[in-house]
Amino acid sequence: MIGLISATSAGAAARDRLAAAWPDRTRVYDGPVGDAVRTAFAECEQLVCFLATGAVVRLIAPLLGDKASDPGVVCVDESGRFAVSLVGGHGGGANELAREVGELLGAEPVVTTATDAVGVPGLDTLGFPVEGDVAGVSRAMLDGEPVALKAELAWPLPPLRVGEEGAYAIRLTDRLVEAAEREVVLRPPSLVVGVGASKGAPVDEVLGLIESALGDAGLSRRSIAELATVDAKAEEPGIVAAAQRLGVPLVTHSAEELAQVEVPNPSDAPLAAVGTPSVAEAAALARGGELLVPKRKSERADGQPAMATCAVVRRSARGRLAVVGLGPGARDLVTPRAKAELRRASVLVGLDQYVDQIRDLLRPGTRILESGLGAEEERARTAVEEARKGQAVALIGSGDAGVYAMASPALAEASDDIDVIGVPGVTAALAAAAILGAPLGHDHVSISLSDLHTPWEVIERRVRAAAEADIVVTFYNPRSRGRDWQLPKALAILAEHREPTTPVGVVRNASRPDESSRLTTLAALDPATVDMMTVVTVGNTATRDIAGRMVTPRGYRWQASQEDTK
Ligand code: SAH
Numbered sequence: 001m002i003g004l005i006s007a008t009s010a011g012a013a014a015r016d017r018l019a020a021a022w023p024d025r026t027r028v029y030d031g032p033v034g035d036a037v038r039t040a041f042a043e044c045e046q047l048v049c050f051l052a053t054g055a056v057v058r059l060i061a062p063l064l065g066d067k068a069s070d071p072g073v074v075c076v077d078e079s080g081r082f083a084v085s086l087v088g089g090h091g092g093g094a095n096e097l098a099r100e101v102g103e104l105l106g107a108e109p110v111v112t113t114a115t116d117a118v119g120v121p122g123l124d125t126l127g128f129p130v131e132g133d134v135a136g137v138s139r140a141m142l143d144g145e146p147v148a149l150k151a152e153l154a155w156p157l158p159p160l161r162v163g164e165e166g167a168y169a170i171r172l173t174d175r176l177v178e179a180a181e182r183e184v185v186l187r188p189p190s191l192v193v194g195v196g197a198s199k200g201a202p203v204d205e206v207l208g209l210i211e212s213a214l215g216d217a218g219l220s221r222r223s224i225a226e227l228a229t230v231d232a233k234a235e236e237p238g239i240v241a242a243a244q245r246l247g248v249p250l251v252t253h254s255a256e257e258l259a260q261v262e263v264p265n266p267s268d269a270p271l272a273a274v275g276t277p278s279v280a281e282a283a284a285l286a287r288g289g290e291l292l293v294p295k296r297k298s299e300r301a302d303g304q305p306a307m308a309t310c311a312v313v314r315r316s317a318r319g320r321l322a323v324v325g326l327g328p329g330a331r332d333l334v335t336p337r338a339k340a341e342l343r344r345a346s347v348l349v350g351l352d353q354y355v356d357q358i359r360d361l362l363r364p365g366t367r368i369l370e371s372g373l374g375a376e377e378e379r380a381r382t383a384v385e386e387a388r389k390g391q392a393v394a395l396i397g398s399g400d401a402g403v404y405a406m407a408s409p410a411l412a413e414a415s416d417d418i419d420v421i422g423v424p425g426v427t428a429a430l431a432a433a434a435i436l437g438a439p440l441g442h443d444h445v446s447i448s449l450s451d452l453h454t455p456w457e458v459i460e461r462r463v464r465a466a467a468e469a470d471i472v473v474t475f476y477n478p479r480s481r482g483r484d485w486q487l488p489k490a491l492a493i494l495a496e497h498r499e500p501t502t503p504v505g506v507v508r509n510a511s512r513p514d515e516s517s518r519l520t521t522l523a524a525l526d527p528a529t530v531d532m533m534t535v536v537t538v539g540n541t542a543t544r545d546i547a548g549r550m551v552t553p554r555g556y557r558w559q560a561s562q563e564d565t566k
Pocket of ligand 1: 328397398399400401405426427428431475478508512532
């Protein structure tokens with residue numbers, strides 16, 4: 001819950017806007033400001049104070065405890081110009097909250113924690129439990145001192161400023177080791193604990209078993225990714241409560257699925273009870289991985305038969321491949337999600353000219369694998385190979401990365417051992433349409449005139465089909481130095497079914513600094529004015545030039561009624 005506190009009427013107005021936008025996330029604290037801040041501080045995970053920073057500092061000073069558990073506090077000034085992340089920037093999420101509040105109120109977020117200022121992710125923001133000298137190692141990374149990454153397992157980390165050796169170290173491990181001096185230990189979510197329990201097994205018995213199994217094997221409970229069991233035990237209170245106390249999800253599998261998993265210690269009891277010869281081992285192994293702790297049973301002080309079993313598996317890291325569309329060129333047409341994925345990636349793969357477009361958005365330490373035109377297949381293969389190694393990879397393309405671009409060659413190479421995240425981008429046809437008017441108001445297709453990947457007969461057949469079906473057509477790759485007859489030929493096919501006066505929009509370098517566009521007609525278009533930086537959109541028989549804008553009506557009825565009123 002986010003507590004909202006204000007003193008003045010301007011503050012209250014801004015507060016009410018936040019409260020209206022986030023009804024379920026916020027609670028307004030009225031009354032004397034001092035009391036309101038104290039109560040909210042005790043009750044909420046985060047506070048937004050529409051008060052001067054000085055006033056808030058004085059009020060919260062006596063309340064501050066530990067930065068890991070204190071609420072994050074954001075201050076918004078009287079005129080709503082700034083949203084200041086005051087305390088709890090990382091642990092309390094105040095930096096992120098300042099950005100969100102800023103976005104909502106049109107205020108500038110003010111973030112002063114050093115790691116954010118220079119683009120190094122805070123070690124406590126990686127989403128992994130972290131132990132040891134976080135402040136010291138963060139400072140070393142910021143100061144550019146050598147920090148060694150000691151990764152005991154491959155895991156898709158965001159970029160960190162690290163090398164192979166250094167006086168400071170980041171150790172990535174699920175083993176039960178203490179952080180040494182000048183070292184932090186990151187706990188990847190690498191362990192899956194399979195659990196079985198008979199009806200009514202007490203939570204303490206389940207938890208005690210898990211803890212002793214991990215402890216004896218020298219594994220950290222902070223690396224548990226999930227508990228896993230059979231569907232029939234999805235509601236078993238002891239298991240549900242154990243997952244809750246550990247703060248991890250409980251994942252369940254069907255008995256049929258578990259019965260297929262090969263395990264070292266099958267037995268008859270679960271087969272009779274739930275229909276699979278193994279619950280703990282099979283559930284732990286259901287998604288693959290290495291069995292570190294074979295099935296073991298709980299021990300009961302009262303000598304009664306054990307009610308719980310568990311087994312521990314180290315799952316292999318899943319690399320992450322984000323296929324990111326950068327939009328047509330303009331920075332403000334790069335989506336926030338695309339930007340987030342670029343910052344999330346530790347390896348970036350792309351065409352050199354696109355890499356240049358977004359280099360400043362990358363975090364320091366991002367490994368950049370760029371190559372020139374023509375190396376598409378190699379780029380696709382590289383991106384997938386890196387992801388398979390357990391890296392977080394972003395593969396970039398202009399416009400939408402799935403439109404005549406990298407997504408399909410990459411996914412043709414990819415297997416199901418990596419996660420693939422697609423981030424849509426504004427494709428050239430849409431960027432051009434917005435410039436031209438509303439040419440895509442009714443059914444439309446895109447056709448690439450490049451016959452490098454497609455035989456011309458196929459392209460021609462598709463152009464003809466679009467012509468006959470009276471569909472608006474946007475031509476990508478319309479013309480290059482070596483390919484000059486295809487566009488005239490395609491336009492001639494369309495002209496067999498459309499008037500010479502049919503509007504045609506030509507947009508070059510949409511949203512880039514040297515953008516240009518013109519509206520012409522099928523008869524008047526000079527193909528020599530078209531190049532590879534251009535898309536050409538040909539209207540259907542209903543498309544009109546209205547006040548210099550290209551408009552395709554939504555339906556013929558609309559068009560008829562327009563004619564009626566003429
Ligand atoms: N994935 C890209 C398309 C790649 S094919 C996208 O979704 O936009 C390359 C062709 O796209 C170019 O030959 C050109 O026809 C078109 N194109 C890409 N960006 C463009 C832009 N900013 N303005 C005009 N055409 C563009």
